[in-house]
Amino acid sequence: xxxxxxxxxFSCMISVSIIGAGNVATxxxxxxxxxxxxxxxxxxxxxxxxxxxxxxxxxxxxxxxxLELADIYIIAVSDDAIASVSxxxxxxxxxxxxxxxxxxxxxxxxxxxxxVFYPLQTFSKEAKVDFKKVxxxxxxxxxxxxxxxxxLAEAIGSKVYKVNPDQRKALHLAAVFxxxxxxxxxxxxxxxxxxxGVEFDILKPLILETANKVQHLSPYLAQTGPAKxxxxxxIKRHLKQLESEHHKAVYTLLTESIKKTHGR
Amino acid sequence: xxxxxxxxxFSCMISVSIIGAGNVATxxxxxxxxxxxxxxxxxxxxxxxxxxxxxxxxxxxxxxxxLELADIYIIAVSDDAIASVSxxxxxxxxxxxxxxxxxxxxxxxxxxxxxVFYPLQTFSKEAKVDFKKVxxxxxxxxxxxxxxxxxLAEAIGSKVYKVNPDQRKALHLAAVFxxxxxxxxxxxxxxxxxxxGVEFDILKPLILETANKVQHLSPYLAQTGPAKxxxxxxIKRHLKQLESEHHKAVYTLLTESIKKTHGR
Ligand SMILES: NC(=O)c1ccc[n+]([C@@H]2O[C@H](COP(=O)([O-])OP(=O)(O)OC[C@H]3O[C@@H](n4cnc5c(N)ncnc54)[C@H](OP(=O)(O)O)[C@@H]3O)[C@@H](O)[C@H]2O)c1
Ligand SMILES: NC(=O)c1ccc[n+]([C@@H]2O[C@H](COP(=O)([O-])OP(=O)(O)OC[C@H]3O[C@@H](n4cnc5c(N)ncnc54)[C@H](OP(=O)(O)O)[C@@H]3O)[C@@H](O)[C@H]2O)c1
Numbered sequence: 001x002x003x004x005x006x007x008x009x010f011s012c013m014i015s016v017s018i019i020g021a022g023n024v025a026t027x028x029x030x031x032x033x034x035x036x037x038x039x040x041x042x043x044x045x046x047x048x049x050x051x052x053x054x055x056x057x058x059x060x061x062x063x064x065x066x067l068e069l070a071d072i073y074i075i076a077v078s079d080d081a082i083a084s085v086s087x088x089x090x091x092x093x094x095x096x097x098x099x100x101x102x103x104x105x106x107x108x109x110x111x112x113x114x115x116v117f118y119p120l121q122t123f124s125k126e127a128k129v130d131f132k133k134v135x136x137x138x139x140x141x142x143x144x145x146x147x148x149x150x151x152l153a154e155a156i157g158s159k160v161y162k163v164n165p166d167q168r169k170a171l172h173l174a175a176v177f178x179x180x181x182x183x184x185x186x187x188x189x190x191x192x193x194x195x196x197g198v199e200f201d202i203l204k205p206l207i208l209e210t211a212n213k214v215q216h217l218s219p220y221l222a223q224t225g226p227a228k229x230x231x232x233x234x235i236k237r238h239l240k241q242l243e244s245e246h247h248k249a250v251y252t253l254l255t256e257s258i259k260k261t262h263g264r
Numbered sequence: 265x266x267x268x269x270x271x272x273x274f275s276c277m278i279s280v281s282i283i284g285a286g287n288v289a290t291x292x293x294x295x296x297x298x299x300x301x302x303x304x305x306x307x308x309x310x311x312x313x314x315x316x317x318x319x320x321x322x323x324x325x326x327x328x329x330x331l332e333l334a335d336i337y338i339i340a341v342s343d344d345a346i347a348s349v350s351x352x353x354x355x356x357x358x359x360x361x362x363x364x365x366x367x368x369x370x371x372x373x374x375x376x377x378x379x380v381f382y383p384l385q386t387f388s389k390e391a392k393v394d395f396k397k398v399x400x401x402x403x404x405x406x407x408x409x410x411x412x413x414x415x416l417a418e419a420i421g422s423k424v425y426k427v428n429p430d431q432r433k434a435l436h437l438a439a440v441f442x443x444x445x446x447x448x449x450x451x452x453x454x455x456x457x458x459x460x461g462v463e464f465d466i467l468k469p470l471i472l473e474t475a476n477k478v479q480h481l482s483p484y485l486a487q488t489g490p491a492k493x494x495x496x497x498x499i500k501r502h503l504k505q506l507e508s509e510h511h512k513a514v515y516t517l518l519t520e521s522i523k524k525t526h527g528r
Contacts, residue, residue: 084423120467121475122477180490180492190482192434198431214447218454254514
């Protein structure tokens, strides 16, 4: 092996233990396993059945008291359980992070060094995740542990962003708009096409192109359509065409919103 | 040349003339030029300057009266001008189509055979267009001219959908939701992140993934987040966090919309 092997630039692998067995925990486990710069020491789940299929590849446990030494402990459990799980950890002065966009770093028990390792993406167990496309927002108390979290994110190919608590909250809220609310607009479009018996499929390329466009153009510049042009005739016709009061309300409010943005 | 050459399946190239020099006209011109199954007879623009750079590749004109014989005349001008341009055409009984999602087929002058060739995508002059990703919705009066319009769409690699007037209107309206309104949600997200000095860039992978997800999953099944879970604590916190009354109104309405869809 040449001494220029990429591993030789690292003094050691980053050892992590994962706590939780949900979407985020599972995807992190898989990507850490693939990285030559990360070793997974242990994986904890309160229900061993959830992770027993991995038992030949990693040490698994259902006892927090059995957790061994690691550089970083990653608590990837439901938001509501983060505080209580962190309290139950049987050690102190180690680096413990959660993965939530909305839970405060101070919800972690202060007996340990605290951090946040928030992957800004939407995860579901079935879908594959390419961590190169997952920005990771990191937060610590003081600067000391930032480099380690940064190296961990980089080890899985992610872009890293250092954020403060207000910034992380803003990102999490903005994510609700671009993910949950956008998806609901897709749903309304589905209802509209379905009511005339047309395939929702026809809209799929437009959905993709709309998302693609703002990858290199600001949403302000990317805007088009009747609301931006303040094309009153078309807006009136659309409102007449919509059958559901609730679709009308969404149409009206977002049309007003666009007009406001574009000074109409 | 082998007799199995793909062109040999066609008895002739489809000849088209393009009327208009905007976004749609320009992209159609370019893709027709590339197709071996389409020949562009003439390109009309009321302002010759707009198309004079193409004059060595195609016959250009600024006089409707100079339009020569073609299989299909494509009127790709602003919605409001379609009726009057179609009236001014100096011939009859030929196939004339417009490219609009919202203008009625009956707005075309009845001296000619009428049709619609509506590309359901968002076009801007700068951005490249891959017509394989542009569904084309076609409409005619009677069935006779459908096959020709269908062949034209297929000649540029597009998927073709035969629609009726109500279906085209529904698609056009649904497109406002998935394009204009979705883009406005991106804009609001931009405002939220900007107010905390965080880069909008961090949201871009999530924007793409949200659009990707509904390519193979219905928007109903793809939904996640506080509104779907009816997580009152988070919703309340988000509303408190939003500074603009107008952002609050959008948050509230779309949260209600999601709850309604998911029976909360
Ligand atoms: N999903 C996303 O798209 C996403 C994106 C970014 C960040 N996050 C954050 O990542 C964290 C995990 O989310 P997720 O989507 O992976 O959640 P999830 O799929 O619902 O999984 C939650 C996990 O937490 C465990 N758990 C819940 N309460 C527990 C307790 N009291 N003690 C021990 N374990 C407990 C669950 O165990 P059981 O299986 O036994 O119930 C499950 O393994 C959350 O903080 C979330 O905000 C999620
Ligand atoms: N853009 C899209 O994303 C899109 C998508 C699907 C369908 N469409 C439909 O396609 C059609 C064209 O849209 P577009 O986006 O290409 O529009 P555009 O870029 O605004 O171009 C409009 C064209 O129409 C010409 N025009 C306007 N009034 C005219 C008149 N009275 N006589 C002759 N020419 C006239 C304009 O000429 P000047 O340049 O001289 O003003 C210009 O060349 C519309 O029906 C639209 O609804 C558009």
